[in-house]
Amino acid sequence: MSAPVTQTGHTPAVDATHALSPVPSAAARRDQPVPGRIRYYFGPMACGKSTLALQIDHNHARQGRRGLLLVRHDRSGTPTISSRIGITRDAIEVHEEMNIQDLVRAQWAGNQRVDYLIVDEAQFLSPCQVEQLAELADHAQVDVYCFGLAIDFRSHLFPGTQRLVELADELHPVQVEVLCWCGLPGKFNARTQDNRILREGDTVLVADTADSDPGAESTVRYQVLCRRHYRSGELGPQAVPAGQLSLA
Ligand SMILES: Nc1ncnc2c1ncn2[C@@H]1O[C@H](COP(=O)(O)OP(=O)(O)O)[C@@H](O)[C@H]1O
Numbered sequence: 472m473s474a475p476v477t478q479t480g481h482t483p484a485v486d487a488t489h490a491l492s493p494v495p496s497a498a499a500r501r502d503q504p505v506p507g508r509i510r511y512y513f514g515p516m517a518c519g520k521s522t523l524a525l526q527i528d529h530n531h532a533r534q535g536r537r538g539l540l541l542v543r544h545d546r547s548g549t550p551t552i553s554s555r556i557g558i559t560r561d562a563i564e565v566h567e568e569m570n571i572q573d574l575v576r577a578q579w580a581g582n583q584r585v586d587y588l589i590v591d592e593a594q595f596l597s598p599c600q601v602e603q604l605a606e607l608a609d610h611a612q613v614d615v616y617c618f619g620l621a622i623d624f625r626s627h628l629f630p631g632t633q634r635l636v637e638l639a640d641e642l643h644p645v646q647v648e649v650l651c652w653c654g655l656p657g658k659f660n661a662r663t664q665d666n667r668i669l670r671e672g673d674t675v676l677v678a679d680t681a682d683s684d685p686g687a688e689s690t691v692r693y694q695v696l697c698r699r700h701y702r703s704g705e706l707g708p709q710a711v712p713a714g715q716l717s718l719a
């Protein structure tokens with residue numbers, strides 16, 4: 472790009488500070504509260520999101536930080552964050568109309584500080600509730616840890632996930648791979664019934680990857696697949712035995 476030319480035809484001396492307004496000095500910045508960070512940990516079903524949520528809460532709480540555990544539609548049907556690895560904690564159910572800022576304000580009113588929020592099944596938050604998390608991070612310095620699915624059974628972003636992807640400071644794919652029956656890493660959460668993939672239906676349908684009642688007919692469940700097998704609809708030879716390790 473060439474330098475601007477003035478009306479008199481002279482090229483002005485380049486002023487490196489010309490275009491941008493100055494950021495505050497380091498000393499001035501010390502007076503500014505640092506905003507909280509929003510982190511979104513995402514991955515397919517059963518990759519370990521709830522386990523990670525409880526681990527992060529544990530590590531913060533043991534250092535004296537105060538957090539709130541939030542969840543929407545846990546598989547257990549109760550307001551808990553429940554990990555398939557066996558650990559479970561009570562949580563606050565985020566109802567559809569709940570204002571998360573009001574929830575935190577109610578804690579403040581009871582003289583309880585809130586340093587961080589852990590939100591499991593965050594894909595089910597409304598975009599408006601994600602905005603409320605951003606407000607808490609920016610104006611109340613609350614750190615926000617969200618855990619959830621990226622895509623629904625039709626392979627589209629959940630609305631809550633979309634807003635989180637747009638607003639979060641950090642996006643973290645969970646590292647533990649869930650394998651498709653063919654051995655490739657799976658990313659797609661297929662909704663299945665009677666050994667075939669369902670492509671139509673409500674976005675929200677709480678169910679597990681394991682067959683809760685293998686004897687029963689027509690159980691809706693989920694199966695994690697690679698893209699090729701999600702698109703072709705091939706569910707593999709048969710269900711793989713659920714647990715390889717005993718938690719006894
Ligand atoms: N019996 C087991 N032995 C060891 N690890 C297990 C067992 N059952 C489940 N897990 C681990 O727990 C993960 C599922 O954790 P969970 O937090 O419930 O997942 P998500 O919240 O992503 O659905 C599995 O991917 C696996 O790594």
Ligand SMILES: Cc1cn([C@H]2C[C@H](O)[C@@H](COP(=O)(O)O)O2)c(=O)[nH]c1=O
Binds near residue numbers: 622
């Ligand atoms: C893909 C998909 C999933 N769900 C539900 C099914 C489970 O109850 C949760 C995900 O639980 P996990 O902790 O990640 O295993 O979400 C849904 O309602 N709609 C969907 O499209």
